[in-house]
Amino acid sequence: MITSSHRRRVLISLVLLFSTTWSLAACGSPAQKNFDSVRLTQIQQSKKLVVGTALTAPFESRDQQSGNLVGFDVDLAQRIAAELGVTIEWKELAFSELLPALEQGTLDMVIAALYITPQRQELVGMSQAYVDTGLVIVTRTATTDIRTVADLNGKKVGVKKGATGARFATKLKDKGNSLIIQEYTETIDSVVELEKGLLDAILNDKINSIQYAKTHPTIMVASEVLDPAGLGIAVKKGDLDLLNLINSVIDTARSSGVLDQLYQQWISQ
Numbered sequence: 001m002i003t004s005s006h007r008r009r010v011l012i013s014l015v016l017l018f019s020t021t022w023s024l025a026a027c028g029s030p031a032q033k034n035f036d037s038v039r040l041t042q043i044q045q046s047k048k049l050v051v052g053t054a055l056t057a058p059f060e061s062r063d064q065q066s067g068n069l070v071g072f073d074v075d076l077a078q079r080i081a082a083e084l085g086v087t088i089e090w091k092e093l094a095f096s097e098l099l100p101a102l103e104q105g106t107l108d109m110v111i112a113a114l115y116i117t118p119q120r121q122e123l124v125g126m127s128q129a130y131v132d133t134g135l136v137i138v139t140r141t142a143t144t145d146i147r148t149v150a151d152l153n154g155k156k157v158g159v160k161k162g163a164t165g166a167r168f169a170t171k172l173k174d175k176g177n178s179l180i181i182q183e184y185t186e187t188i189d190s191v192v193e194l195e196k197g198l199l200d201a202i203l204n205d206k207i208n209s210i211q212y213a214k215t216h217p218t219i220m221v222a223s224e225v226l227d228p229a230g231l232g233i234a235v236k237k238g239d240l241d242l243l244n245l246i247n248s249v250i251d252t253a254r255s256s257g258v259l260d261q262l263y264q265q266w267i268s269q
Contacts, residue, residue, distance in 0.1 A: 032085030037241040040084065043108060049081045051088050052107040054095040056187060058211045058266040059113040059231075072266040073111045076130060079258070080109075080233075080249045094185045096162030099124055102236055109235050109242065113205060115164045116232040125243045129230025130250050130259060131267075135164055136206045137223035138213075140194065146201050146222055152179040155200035158190030159183055165203030168227055195219060207267055 032044055043049055053060050059073040069090055081088045091107060098110045102124055113133075116126050139146050146155065149172055159165040161183040169181045182199060184190040190202045195218055209221050233250075235243045253259045 033083070035241075035245075039239065039241040040245060043084055043242070044086060047086050048089045049077075049084060049086050050091060050106070050108045051077050051081075052091045052093055052098045052101055052110040053077075053112045054093060054098060054186070056095075056113040056205070056208055058207070060111075072131070072262050073113065075262055075266075076233075076250075076253065076259075077109075077111050079253060080246055083245060083249050095160055095187075096185070099162075099234065102234055105236065108239075109233055109246065111233045113208065113231055114234055115205075115229040117164060117167075117229070119167070120234065124237050125235045125239055127233040127235075127243060127246045128250055129232055130253070131207070131231040131263070132228070133205055133207045133231060134225035134229050135168055135203055135227040136209060136221050136225055137201050138191070138194065138204050138209045138219055139201045139222040140197070141218055141220045143200070143222065148223060149177065149226065152177060152201060154178050154180075156180045156182055156198075158194060158199045158202040160187050160190065160204070161185055163187075164227065164229065169203055191216075191219065211267070 035041060035044070053069070053073065055061055058071055060069060060071045062068070063070045069092075077088060091101070093101060095112060098107075098112055098114075099120070101107050102110050110124075114120070114126075116129055120126055137146060137149070137152070145151060152172065157169055157179045159169050159181060166181070166183060169179060172179060173181065182190070182193075184193075187204055187208065190199065190204070191212060193199050194202050195216065201222070203226075206221065206225055209219075213219050213221065233246050235246070250259075253262075
């Protein structure tokens with residue numbers, strides 16, 4: 001059955017698709033601007049933007065019918081590629097492998113619901129934030145004794161390897177919290193084990209957790225935001241021309257209302 005929520009999402013998708021298609025058609029297809037930048041010209045000549053990602057709904061997921069990547073981040077990345085007049089070559093990796101691949105030069109950029117942190121800013125170039133979110137504790141709805149970090153003492157807590165939750169949990173342990181840390185390659189694996197009762201809690205992104213809980217009522221967000229964060233796009237350290245272009249696209253998407261439209265389409269449903 002087609003719900004009103006589904007019809008609304010389809011309508012927003014068509015509006016965004018029309019606006020992008022119109023902008024490309026206005027200058028020919030594919031549309032390419034001339035940039036006074038060796039780096040951006042190099043990407044244009046390759047005719048592709050190589051983008052690394054990892055599945056984190058509603059930012060990146062696989063459409064159940066087509067199998068294509070869809071989501072907030074996917075649509076935003078498409079706008080960056082459109083600005084360059086190229087297509088995207090997606091590289092789906094384990095989350096912990098994304099930044100190493102970027103540093104090795106096998107990716108042009110990474111977009112994967114990536115928190116902007118001082119640690120990451122030391123390793124790679126990070127864009128301005130395009131969405132505000134943060135880290136929360138997630139539990140089963142039947143759990144009533146976990147609401148704060150202090151309640152995690154002695155509890156088995158799942159985190160995604162290489163993510164902010166893993167670093168946050170390690171810091172808690174270093175400060176004397178007796179939580180037991182269990183690392184996972186992907187967030188969904190930790191959520192599944194939480195639902196099965198194999199974990200007491202997980203540390204995860206607020207938006208991702210709220211979206212998952214909408215269709216899985218046995219879990220819930222159990223805490224306030226523990227560590228506020230903005231989501232950013234990563235490029236190789238020193239890749240300033242590409243970083244400046246990404247920030248420009250984000251600025252335009254914000255001022256034109258596109259970021260709000262994407263939020264309504266992918267997050268507020």
